[in-house]
Amino acid sequence: MVAASETSFPLPLDTQPMEAQTAEALPEDRGAWEYEPKWDGFRCLAFKGRDTVDLRAKSGKPLGRYFPELTAILRDIHAEDFVVDGEIVIEIEGRASFDALQMRLHPAESRIQKLSVETPAQLILFDMLVAPGGKLLLAEPLQERREAIEAFVTEVDKACLRLSPSTTRLATAKRWLQGADHGSTDGVVAKALDEPYRPGERAMIKVKRLRTADCVVGGFRYLSGKRLVGSLLLGLYNERGLLDHVGFTSAIGNDVRAAITKKLEELRGGFGFTGKAPGGPSRWSTERSGEWEPVRPELVVEVRFDHVTGNRFRHGTRLVRWRPDKAPRQCTFEQIKQ
Incomplete structure (x- = not known):
């Protein structure tokens, strides 16, 4: 050809x-x-x-x-x-x-x-x-x-x-x-x-039938006391082209946790979120809530969510699948507009 x-x-x-x-x-x-x-x-x-x-x-x-x-x-x-x-x-x-x-x-x-x-x-x-x-x-x-x-x-x-x-x-x-x-x-x-x-x-x-959104993984948190990923920190690009933190997902299967940890650690570095970042004060804050590892914004996941409040997922989301076919820059707030 x-x-x-x-x-x-x-x-x-x-x-x-x-x-x-x-x-x-x-x-x-x-x-x-x-x-x-x-x-x-x-x-x-x-x-x-x-x-x-x-x-x-x-x-x-x-x-x-x-x-x-x-x-x-x-x-x-x-x-x-x-x-x-x-x-x-x-x-x-x-x-x-x-x-x-x-x-x-x-x-x-x-x-x-x-x-x-x-x-x-x-x-x-x-x-x-x-x-x-x-x-x-x-x-x-x-x-x-x-x-x-x-x-x-x-x-x-x-x-x-x-x-x-x-x-x-x-x-x-x-x-x-x-x-x-x-x-x-x-x-x-x-x-x-x-x-x-x-x-x-x-x-x-x-x-x-179920609301989903494609989000960029901007960082992660380890499980307490372990060097294994406990949750993925999710982001969406705002109108200024900055990546805002919008929530997390901790629905990670134990059978894939080690592999996902390795993938994330290879991408570790940079700012992670260039807009609103995790760790700000909230009624859910704990001593460990501000501890997170930034990663380069290259991975995209589809997550299932219920409600959005103040441009953030109200509760933790459920991981549906990884989206290697989706460009991170395509993950914008337009997906979750009410």
């Missing part, structure tokens, strides 16, 4: 996907919204030129090396000069496996090739930024873009390129929401039917 360059594709490779802001309920304006399942995988923009293919994560990092089966399929189909938006998922026994996705982020190409055969990935498509032949669709309403992606999936007819379901019926969307977390989806996304595609903007609405 010819080496890719920015000019090989109909859009720049640093084009960012349109994102969603979190809400507690689906919008109900009749006829104004389309609803889709929220897939539990790696968000991906797939670029196809004349003889080049590139897959990009939400963070902008290349994904093609880790999913060679998808790159091969896109390269071999007849259509050219298009850009599609979707989610990479790996399903095992009918459920999305985020662990299987993370296993792909392995440095050994032989290992990746082996996994691509044993647990092949799928690209679930839900939007089209550029139609085959180079027709730009960014400014077109969702209704037209949806017709384009439906026609594309039908024409290419590849098992690993699936069309995400959609509906304009609120009752159907609510049924999907009730079924989230029991398969490959973890919520529902609502998109305005008459809106254009807005790269990098939180122009959609997502509702999860």
